[in-house]
Amino acid sequence: MTPVVELDRVGHRFAAKGGAGTTAVADLDLAVRRGEFTTLLGPSGCGKTTTLRMIAGFLRPTSGRILLEGADATRTPPEKRNIGMVFQSYALFPHMTLLDNVGYGLRARKVPAAEARERAGQALELVGLSHAAGRKPAELSGGQQQRVALARAVAIRPSVLLLDEPLSNLDARLRVQMRRELLQVQRETGLTAILVTHDQDEALELSDTMVILNGGRLEQQGAPRDVFPRPASRFVAEFLGYDNFPELPGRGPATIRPEHVRLLPAGEREDGGDTGLDGTVAAVTYQGAGCLVEAGIDGAEGPGSAVRCLHPADDLRPGDRVRIVLPARHLVELPAGEQR
Amino acid sequence: MLRRVPMAALLIPGLAVLLFAFGYPVAATLAWPPDGDPATVARETGSLLTDPYLLPVIARTVRVSVLTTAICLLLGFPVAYLISRAPARWSGRLLVLAIFPLLLNTVVRTYGWIVVLGGNGLISEVSEALGLGRVQLLYTETAIVLGLVQLFLPLMILSCYSSLSQQDRRLEEAARGLGSSPGRAFRTVVLPLATPGALVGCTLVFAGAVTAFTTPQLLGGTRERLLSTLLYSRVNVSLDWPSASAIALVMTALVLAVSALSGRLGKIGSTSS
Numbered sequence: 001m002t003p004v005v006e007l008d009r010v011g012h013r014f015a016a017k018g019g020a021g022t023t024a025v026a027d028l029d030l031a032v033r034r035g036e037f038t039t040l041l042g043p044s045g046c047g048k049t050t051t052l053r054m055i056a057g058f059l060r061p062t063s064g065r066i067l068l069e070g071a072d073a074t075r076t077p078p079e080k081r082n083i084g085m086v087f088q089s090y091a092l093f094p095h096m097t098l099l100d101n102v103g104y105g106l107r108a109r110k111v112p113a114a115e116a117r118e119r120a121g122q123a124l125e126l127v128g129l130s131h132a133a134g135r136k137p138a139e140l141s142g143g144q145q146q147r148v149a150l151a152r153a154v155a156i157r158p159s160v161l162l163l164d165e166p167l168s169n170l171d172a173r174l175r176v177q178m179r180r181e182l183l184q185v186q187r188e189t190g191l192t193a194i195l196v197t198h199d200q201d202e203a204l205e206l207s208d209t210m211v212i213l214n215g216g217r218l219e220q221q222g223a224p225r226d227v228f229p230r231p232a233s234r235f236v237a238e239f240l241g242y243d244n245f246p247e248l249p250g251r252g253p254a255t256i257r258p259e260h261v262r263l264l265p266a267g268e269r270e271d272g273g274d275t276g277l278d279g280t281v282a283a284v285t286y287q288g289a290g291c292l293v294e295a296g297i298d299g300a301e302g303p304g305s306a307v308r309c310l311h312p313a314d315d316l317r318p319g320d321r322v323r324i325v326l327p328a329r330h331l332v333e334l335p336a337g338e339q340r
Numbered sequence: 341m342l343r344r345v346p347m348a349a350l351l352i353p354g355l356a357v358l359l360f361a362f363g364y365p366v367a368a369t370l371a372w373p374p375d376g377d378p379a380t381v382a383r384e385t386g387s388l389l390t391d392p393y394l395l396p397v398i399a400r401t402v403r404v405s406v407l408t409t410a411i412c413l414l415l416g417f418p419v420a421y422l423i424s425r426a427p428a429r430w431s432g433r434l435l436v437l438a439i440f441p442l443l444l445n446t447v448v449r450t451y452g453w454i455v456v457l458g459g460n461g462l463i464s465e466v467s468e469a470l471g472l473g474r475v476q477l478l479y480t481e482t483a484i485v486l487g488l489v490q491l492f493l494p495l496m497i498l499s500c501y502s503s504l505s506q507q508d509r510r511l512e513e514a515a516r517g518l519g520s521s522p523g524r525a526f527r528t529v530v531l532p533l534a535t536p537g538a539l540v541g542c543t544l545v546f547a548g549a550v551t552a553f554t555t556p557q558l559l560g561g562t563r564e565r566l567l568s569t570l571l572y573s574r575v576n577v578s579l580d581w582p583s584a585s586a587i588a589l590v591m592t593a594l595v596l597a598v599s600a601l602s603g604r605l606g607k608i609g610s611t612s613s
Contacts, residue, residue, distance in 0.1 A: 056513075056517055057516075057517075058513050058516070058517075077516070078513070078516040078517050079516050079517070079518075079519045079520055079521055081517075082519075083517055084517070084518075085513070085514065085517040087510045087513070087514060089508055089510050091508055091510035091511050091513070091514040092514075093511060093514070093515075093529055094533065095532050095533055104515070104518050104520075104528075105518030105519050108515075108518055108519035108520045108524060109519050152514075152518070153518075156518060156519065162517075
């Protein structure tokens with residue numbers, strides 16, 4: 001099946017006065033299948049928004065090709081791409097009612113007025129705002145504006161829904177709720193979606209495929225269930241919250257999440273296969289459900305000499321001797337030679 | 341945090357100055373006209389509106405002001421749009437360039453036009469060289485409009501720019517993404533949202549054009565009188581104060597009518613569409 005969106009070695013360099021410019025995206029290959037939810041994930045400046053804007057047509061790649069529905073669309077203007085874009089700032093038209101906002105794309109497509117009204121009404125109903133059809137955007141809360149922006153993008157039945165950090169302006173509780181609603185709308189409409197975000201929880205919950213970018217390059221892509229437990233690089237590991245990079249005697253770089261490290265009383269031994277190290281508790285931070293314990297590995301120095309552990313009990317104090325256990329099934333080996 | 345009462349108090353100094361320097365003279369013109377009584381001013385106003393010599397002056401003033409406003413809008417809006425959409429490091433410089441003429445004295449700028457438009461001026465010489473004969477643009481309505489447009493264009497650019505630069509640039513992109521051509525996006529999103537600023541600009545330019553004196557005096561001469569130059573000659577040449585008061589009244593009414601109209605248009609624009 002032809003991918004809905006395909007990037008073929010796409011790159012973008014921002015020109016700079018006199019200088020060489022900066023590379024925002026380099027040689028990016030990507031294929032988004034029909035009905036899939038893909039997230040572009042990475043810290044700010046990783047090129048994720050640039051990539052989305054190139055797919056939308058607001059920015060032209062400086063190299064490579066973009067294919068939409070199998071046809072080369074690299075030079076197609078945005079209005080001819082049939083994309084539904086939801087902006088971080090929502091970008092609702094302040095001088096139009098919600099119904100007119102949602103119907104805007106249909107009128108641009110010369111859909112007959114009666115049908116446009118009906119379809120706009122349906123899209124508003126999909127996001128639960130039929131009762132406010134006659135209101136102006138300024139009368140709505142942030143979450144409601146977000147829903148209208150989504151309805152407006154969905155109403156045109158786009159071949160792909162592009163979401164540029166749409167939830168980042170909402171407070172934490174609403175964000176989690178809107179995530180569910182977003183996923184529900186995407187499932188109900190069967191639309192292909194590409195979401196840009198820097199929030200790993202959002203990516204994990206929504207994605208069929210997550211694409212992690214770093215410095216304009218692809219670091220890792222795959223289903224959350226594959227990527228999360230098996231980060232392929234130190235960058236991905238750090239980004240996903242792996243903050244232990246212990247130096248293990250006689251082994252290459254490895255990483256493990258704090259919640260997977262276990263601390264045993266000194267003298268006890270780990271199961272065969274797991275990695276065990278003797279150490280001393282350096283710091284304990286009380287966190288309610290447990291403690292974040294930092295333990296120094298005996299004989300080690302430098303950044304890899306300490307291990308952070310989410311310890312379920314509050315029974316350790318600085319200076320206590322412990323056996324640090326790194327279970328084999330959670331310890332992820334990282335490619336060697338990657339140093340910071 | 342300031343409370344409500346002290347906030348309102350902030351208005352007092354400004355209001356006091358307005359009351360003393362504007363309210364009082366206007367009231368005085370009506371109630372105790374210099375060298376005459378209110379009845380004379382009323383009679384003068386009445387005769388002004390039927391006088392076969394003065395009616396054309398009123399018509400010319402309105403015509404010149406409307407033309408000036410329209411040309412300023414047509415020239416100024418695109419410039420303001422360009423400046424508002426230029427890269428940040430350019431928009432500041434362009435804006436300074438656009439308003440630079442405001443820093444020059446009106447008389448100096450107007451004398452420039454005399455050099456260009458006069459019987460021996462640039463335009464006349466070019467016309468003669470082309471075999472079209474000499475043209476005298478100076479002391480015509482065209483000259484006045486040219487001068488006023490140059491005078492007030494920066495004001496229009498600034499007003500339009502203030503509206504345009506506040507627009508979220510994503511709005512245009514949203515319109516494009518939803519299927520609008522650049523032209524349709526401009527017509528349906530940029531233009532309606534810029535209307536309040538353009539209306540303010542039109543009001544300012546119109547009011548300025550009605551009351552401008554130096555430019556029509558120097559470029560229109562005694563042949564093409566406007567209300568402002570007529571007012572001046574009634575006060576300083578014929579010393580006909582009641583008639584001058586009447587002219588001032590008509591000018592004030594014109595300006596108030598236009599600003600009321602623009603306020604009304606602004607309200608319609610924000611409730612409909």
